[in-house]
Amino acid sequence: MRMNRSYLPKNPLRRANPWLLAVIILSLIFPWLSPEYYVDLAFNVLIYIILAESLNVIIGFAGLLNLGHAAFFGVGAYTYGILWRFFQLPFIFALPLSAVFAAIMGLLLGLPVLRVRHDYIAIVTLGFGEVIKLILNNWTDLTDGPNGIYGMAPPQIWGFAIRSRTQYYYLTLLLVYLILFLMVRLAHSRLGRAWIAIREDEVSAATLGVRVDRLKLLAFTVGASLAGVAGCLMASKHRFISPAGFGFYESIIILCMVIVGGIGNIPGVVLGASILYIVPEILREFSDFRMITVGVAMITLMIFRPEGILGREKRKMIWERAAKVERGKPFS
């Protein structure tokens, strides 16, 4: 029997894809085409692409709502910040450590999530995100509280220092393509299919031998570690981190990027992250009306294109079915 592939994200690597090629070329020559300021913005877009893709592993693949994703971003950034503050640890060693610490946090969050049901996951993750932010804010001996940490040295890779905006851009671009490739391969691997099985129907997946608990934890670990990488990069580029950037609001924006692009759709999430970062930047001139426009846009998009920009109709089922199944039981 042929496998039904309609549940899986389309594989953009299957055949020569002109869109993909165009995007790759454009992203490579971008720094020559535009003023430095825009390269800076492009760096931020890349960071948000990593964040949105990492959240997509948790929400899109494994189907677990996470309202505290910015916490992992913060843990990654602060791992570098703290290690720099006390030990002057260079970037190249801090990057894997950021991923590891964020992954541990992901595991810690995953454990209570296993115990609770559907809607309660929202509050557990939200509470976790707030807890991490408040710890970063209040543990002043370690993090210097609201003042933040600054002055991290630029990364040295084999004696070559990354300093300029363009160099940062290329370093991050490389990582983004690496992660995107990983994502596409992951979605089609045994692991990715198992995650999607859990998302579609947990009980059936379990009966087919998918180890639901273990894979849910793994989804949190993978998603968190990627967000940690984004945090470390961000900390090193901006040379300044403070707890304010890792709160609930940030988590919500990342979540919206995933949903706007299309949950579970890898190119869609890239697009969602780009749009939700670039549109407010364009509107910076009308800075007062910036966020209000974002609010209106979110509502309008959900009304007219509920599956996200690139999402497919099919994905509607995920949450709807869950709601229907629960209806039969005493309300949960």
Next chain:
Amino acid sequence: MLLQQVINGIILGFIYSLLAMGMTMVFGITQVIHFSHGEVFMIGSFIGVGVAVLLTETGHFGGNILWVLVATVALAMAGAALLGILVDRTCYRPIRRSPRINSLVSAIGSSIFIQQAVILTLGSKFRIFPFLFPKGEIHFLGSMVSYAQIWIVIISLFLMVVFSIFLKNSRMGKALQTVAENQKVAGLLGINVNKFIALTFLIVSAIAGAAGVLTGSYYGSVDFFVGFMAGLKAFTSMILGGVGNVTGAVLGGLVIGVAETLIGGYISNDNKDILVFLLLIIILVFRPSGLLGERVAERL
């Protein structure tokens, strides 16, 4: 001292309960996490500031502060109710049939919109809310209960009792329960589902507006951000009590309010929110569907 903290916590808890009750009602009926409920509360507060300042300055009601309070609460309730219906009509009704996560995004969008609209029109600075309660206090067992606290409890209890009588005994309340139970069947029985959902928003938003005035006047100031944290805590209370369960939401609100005040008073004021959320996570781990979640089969 302990008793005093518990009393202060109960007052805070009543405010959370009023909000959580509304959120849980909306969730029970439409399956929407009504994220902008905190914003409705904030708008109620702002309307309250406007009305209260106007009434106290022009000396209406001959300086009788209780009448000013009643008038302020009534107008704030009306304004908030209007906003609530508007949010439902524009943000939730068009996507009633979409998956739940979409309504969450739409709800967050509406919350951002309302906050920003307030910043654009009224500015981001806080406003001083006049104190509308009679001054004075009662002492007993070495602790102190101010008249303001008594009034908050009386008004909150009044709203809760009226609300639950409406829900349990009135024709409309029963129709509302039917809608919560099964929208399709309710429609077949001749109940206008959309109208009743709008009615739900009207009621719960009016209650949130009243809560906004009570909190604003009690704590003395209002800004555009008050709705956010209040909404978050109300959301927490709702989940703690068991989603869709009104009694649970009230209980959850009281638990969160008392826990927050006690932790703030005895352990650490800076870290109280950390401990509140940790407590919440721990409770959910041991009672995965909230305090009253499993036992109660009916929704409202």
